[in-house]
Amino acid sequence: MLASVNKSKFIFCILVMAVLIAGCIKQKTREEAIPSDAIKITPESDVFPPVLHSDEWEAPVPMDGPINTAGLEDSPFITPDGNTFFFFFTPDANEPPQKQLIDGATGIWWSHRINGEWSEPERIILTNSISLDGAPFVQDDTMWFGSIRFGNYGEVDIYTAKYRNGKWTDWENAGQQLNEEYDVGELHITSDGQTIYCGRFANLDGFVGKDIWMLERIDGEWSEPVKLPYPVNTDEYDEDQPFITSDGNELWFTGQSRLGYPGPAIFRSIKVNGSWAEPKEILSNFAGEPTLDNEGNIYFVHHFFTTDMKMMEADIYVAYRR
Numbered sequence: 001m002l003a004s005v006n007k008s009k010f011i012f013c014i015l016v017m018a019v020l021i022a023g024c025i026k027q028k029t030r031e032e033a034i035p036s037d038a039i040k041i042t043p044e045s046d047v048f049p050p051v052l053h054s055d056e057w058e059a060p061v062p063m064d065g066p067i068n069t070a071g072l073e074d075s076p077f078i079t080p081d082g083n084t085f086f087f088f089f090t091p092d093a094n095e096p097p098q099k100q101l102i103d104g105a106t107g108i109w110w111s112h113r114i115n116g117e118w119s120e121p122e123r124i125i126l127t128n129s130i131s132l133d134g135a136p137f138v139q140d141d142t143m144w145f146g147s148i149r150f151g152n153y154g155e156v157d158i159y160t161a162k163y164r165n166g167k168w169t170d171w172e173n174a175g176q177q178l179n180e181e182y183d184v185g186e187l188h189i190t191s192d193g194q195t196i197y198c199g200r201f202a203n204l205d206g207f208v209g210k211d212i213w214m215l216e217r218i219d220g221e222w223s224e225p226v227k228l229p230y231p232v233n234t235d236e237y238d239e240d241q242p243f244i245t246s247d248g249n250e251l252w253f254t255g256q257s258r259l260g261y262p263g264p265a266i267f268r269s270i271k272v273n274g275s276w277a278e279p280k281e282i283l284s285n286f287a288g289e290p291t292l293d294n295e296g297n298i299y300f301v302h303h304f305f306t307t308d309m310k311m312m313e314a315d316i317y318v319a320y321r322r
Helices: 007-021 176-181
Strands: 072-078 084-090 107-114 122-124 131-139 142-149 157-164 167-173 187-189 195-204 207-218 239-244 250-256 264-272 280-284 287-292 298-305 311-319
Touching: 072 131, 072 287, 072 298, 084 131, 131 187, 157 176, 187 239, 195 239, 207 239, 239 287, 250 287, 280 287, 280 298
Parallel strands: 072 311, 107 131, 264 287
Antiparallel strands: 072 084, 084 107, 107 122, 131 142, 142 157, 157 167, 187 195, 195 207, 239 250, 250 264, 264 280, 287 298, 298 311
């Protein structure tokens, strides 16, 4: 999840900081960056614990190992084999974007499952300059991610990076077509590399909000986005942050709860005879940004809120397939 920032603040922040402090940012561990008075929320102290509405999965629990901290772990992505995990981290829910840019820790991190255990996460550096990177999606040796940085077409652009010799490198802007002409949001690409599903702002037929759109790869170019029809997209709610299973038969996404729970909820639509069926609400209570491995385990971000709706932190949860 990249923090929201308007264009004027973004440009001012980037230009001033690029001049004054480029190259002077000290990289920190997550523990060094988290405020000393931060309180780790546990399932026992959670005011709005995630709620599961299906008996196909076990009750959701915090992801094991060293992934979660008293900071905010967000925007998860797990590789289909279940052995590599990516996420966005920022140390403080109250930290503004201007500070996130220079705190030495906010960005994309990753961990590897080794002998059944998750390794200590490491930060992935995706520029030699100043940036705010998040929302990773990885396919083979290519990472797609959102970034706030100098030279963007918009406020948050989509970039790509390549995994070469043990490092993520060759990062580059995904281009004017995706970032300016189509203005795509968080995206997921089908396993054959031919279709993008993305969240995208809509202002059509009187509806203003987020919907899920699809782009096809034709002759090496991405086609103009097409809005998915009802019942995936609705006139009453936002639909965003899509995930497509490797077999292409399940569409997962985030939207407002249809069952009356606060915050975002996670939905699943199954493809039947070539069309997406009525989505079912699977997880509620501040549950968002689903990502699944090939075993069908659901990894998602869960934000912790107080009763007066102040966000405290966020962890990655998992609901294991029965």
